[in-house]
Amino acid sequence: MIPAAFEYYRPKDMAGVLSILEEHGDDARVMAGGHSLIPMMKLRMADVPHLIDLQDVGGMSDIAVTADSIRIGAMVTQHDIIDHDGLASAAPILREAALQIADPQVRYMGTVGGNVANGDPGNDMPGLMQCLDAAFTVVGAEGERDIPARDFYEAAYMTAREDEEVLTAVMIPAPQGGYAYEKQKRKIGDYATAAAAVQIVKDGGSCVSASIAMTNLSDTPIYSEDAGAALVGTSVDDAAIKAAIAAMLGDIDPTEDNRGPVAFKKHVAGVILRRAIERAWSRA
Amino acid sequence: MKDEVDSREDRVANLKGMGCSRKRVEDARFTQGKGNYVDDVKLDGMLFGDFVRSPYAHARIKSIDTEAALKVKGVLAVLTAKDLEPLGLHWMPTLAGDKQMVLADGKVLFQGQEVAFVVAEDRYAAADGIEAVEVEYEELEVIVDPFKAMESDVVLREDLVAEDGSLPDGAHGPRKHHNHIFTWEAGDKEPTEEVIANAEVVAEESMYYHRTHPCPLETCGCVASMDKVNGKLTLWGTFQAPHAIRTVVSLISGIEEHNIRVISPDIGGGFGNKVGAYPGYVCSVVASIVTGKPVKWIEDRMDNLMTTAFARDYWMKGRISATKEGKITGLHCHVTADHGGFDACADPTKFPAGFMNICTGSYDIPTAFLEVDGVYTNKAPGGVSYRCSFRVTEAVYFIERMIEVLAIELNMDAAELRRINFIKKEQFPYTAALGWEYDSGDYHTAWDKALKTVDYEGLRAEQAQRVEDFKAGKTRSLMGIGLSFFTEIVGAGPVKNCDILGLGMFDSCEIRIHPTGSAIARLGTISQGQGHATTFAQILASEIGLPADSITIEEGDTDTAPYGLGTYGSRSTPVAGAATAMAGRKIRAKAQMIAAYLLEVHDDDVEFDVDRFVVKGAPERFKTMKEIAFAAYNQAIPGIEPGLEAVSYYDPPNMTYPFGAYICVMDIDVDTGVTDIRRFYALDDCGTRINPMIIEGQVHGGLTEALAVALGQEIAYDDMGNVKTGTLMDFFLPTAWEVPNYETDYTVTPSPHHPIGAKGVGESPHVGGVPCFSNAVQDAFRAFGNRHTNMPHDHWRIWKTANELGLHD
């Protein structure tokens, strides 16, 4: 468990980061909390000859909550999310989800930016951000651009971010209605067997909008537009939930691993989604 | 000298002797990060060695090219089997009478096998050197299933087949097939078959006790330092048996035993994983001899999980017969034991399947037969007793499952079935059908206490209601009540039948009383977290009347400690604890003579009283042990040598047989397979209780490891022999989060043959806990037709059980 030799950089500003990235291309990588990257380097699954630590680059550690949107800097840790009361009232699903990530030690180090940029299908925040219709701000030599979370993930560890770009912030439109983040895992610190992020808006007795995303059930997070649509216009009764589950099952593509075979994962995905919908609806 | 305390009660309390929940003296250093583990050993010029390991489970090695590795900065040497061969060290003997490759000699037999040893200036350079070693492999057919191994033409161990194709006997007799290691039998075959054939009721079941791993927090490692000037080898290591290691190192290296010093410093958990001898030890010693510098080797977590000593991997097939009323008449057990590529099982030599023949459990079973076949496969070697005496966890799991299956067959309550079959109090000492003589027990009392405490009847009523509700669609949760009653067999053991590689399994204690009334005692055991420095001082305090706080306990340095066989199999208290008491009694005997002289009375006219000798009938006339100690050194006493020291080597007359009654109440989410342990009650009877707080700690730890094994901890392989659970992401190590609240309780049935009546407790909770957790899961599904499902009961396997019983339709 010893990584291959690497060069370590700790630039003071983004310009410094970008110039190292420019110089070394995909031989260079940024490191935020290091809690996904360092294990992969130690297993020699990631070869990073030039490692750029983002800790001293300022301006990425703020959380800004306004009436209609939330901006979370890339270096905000998962612990900061749990700790932030303004965030907890504006978007309580973030705290509910963050509390189900890893364990306190990891959450003190792991960042939001690292979690969404990593591209590991096991990470919880990508699905969460798709559910919330967030956008990721990235900066490169050509300047800044925003990429919708729902367009960001291409395959395991493959995202729409270019190698020379750095993710600086996550922008979230203020979430409406009821919410739930439901996750089944084998133990503390485990990635999901199946997880569902649900945000539902209720008007009168019926659902006017619903957003559903699933985690660790494909090689990318799955935003299931059809699952959400199945709830809209209904009273979120058993039939509607069944329709949503059926739609979601059509979108996911789990693989067998130590957590269990495909049939089990699909079954659990359905159960977890049902629970998430019911809880979100009860809070809507 | 003045007498510091007055009342007898105060004097007893002041000793902190047996029965006192004395705080662990070890914890001051452990909780402050001041422990001294092997990896803390840092010597001048120390080098670091690490292994090139095989990515394949079965392959021939065509070539090993070390040239590029030797060019890596900081790399000094790369050892292969070719370098060890001239020294005769490319293979080494195993504890089970087999031999094992130190470095791959022409082929590899399991993934992670040691292929070459890279010696470098530090562990970083070693890791880079490993990457640069080029090994050319030719893949061979992989066998991970022991039943297939017994039918396959593929020969795993060519070294065990004669030139003419015949099979020479193995260490334990004739072999049936080239991938077969041994057959071991206990009991009476024909009578057992006859009883079962004619029985009113017979229950049959096959079960797999999966492969798992002890996974101590500290992995295995060592530092070897050969001093070429004085010819002395010092070996620090994570050894559960330092003296045995010294002897083995001497035998295989030819270095005289007095020139070898083995030191086990603080050890971060062992659980059986640190009993055996590993290639890392041999390679470090050789590397130190070759380079003339100290060499350290420390496993990383994956090395530890994948290569050093696994546990279990027993395929067990049972038949149990009974009368219609439930009185058990016979038991038959066959085991196919998967030992991996080499037989490196750590058992007493005469017991290749350990004490599996304790599998009649706590029951009065008149007729029984056990047969075990050991088999080679392409998996890592090992087969250690993970927090249990030799294979006792397997035995107890087997019988406690068979009892449940029989209860189903009889349509009877499993608690009642146990009760009517328990060995009765008046039957002890009891000789079991498979040969062991149980020393003492009172099973009915323990069982009744346990059932009453948890309100067993009430729980069954609640469970029946839950089943009703489930059937009515009111709940998706089922309730399981897990029962287990276990009898352990610990304290190996009597030298007449217990030895490892010819080393008798006695143990020892040596005491020196200092003139001012404090003491040091050294033992042949070594604590790995059990708290020996605390509890052995308590035994001595009660025996010699000096406060435990004034007694230093030292273990683990073979230059100073008396010879002993180490710590595993809950043997420290039964064997070394007995030696401690006996040595203490020798001290006391001499002290009595000194006291009598000082008090000017006859030896027989004084008697021991807590911390002093008093003149019989005149308690105001006394000499404290402190005074006696001073006199022993500083006063000329006619006919008595100066000094106050004693040594005892204790060869136990029998094993000890702790027992216990455990009950687990569990809720199971039928849809997700998620379990929730609502209650866990553990009653342990370990005989005389030395330190109740340490007992409780041991019970908590053992139960937690039991929970792990029952609910998810496994070493799983795919068909290609790749380890699927090589990191702690997939290998389940429970944390405070997964662990329920444990309720502990006890009864006390002392061992009649142990000097202080103590039996040992460290492993009981693991042995009894595994079947208890498993039975809870299985019991939840009993109402729906479940008989048996294999562990580990992780989410998907529980889900599968529910699914197969049609509970998801």
Ligand SMILES: Cc1cc2nc3c(=O)[nH]c(=O)nc-3n(C[C@H](O)[C@H](O)[C@H](O)COP(=O)(O)OP(=O)(O)OC[C@H]3O[C@@H](n4cnc5c(N)ncnc54)[C@H](O)[C@@H]3O)c2cc1C
């Ligand atoms: C034991 C354990 C359990 C875990 N359990 C969970 C879990 O249950 N759920 C979960 O979601 N996660 C889990 N994680 C992962 C954890 O949350 C990580 O911290 C997180 O995935 C990555 O965040 P980081 O800040 O550590 O990123 P790093 O490890 O530093 O980086 C991860 C990747 O993202 C890239 N990156 C990081 N920051 C940026 C940026 N600003 N711009 C562009 N690229 C960037 C890096 O180059 C790297 O490729 C677990 C980790 C551990 C060690």
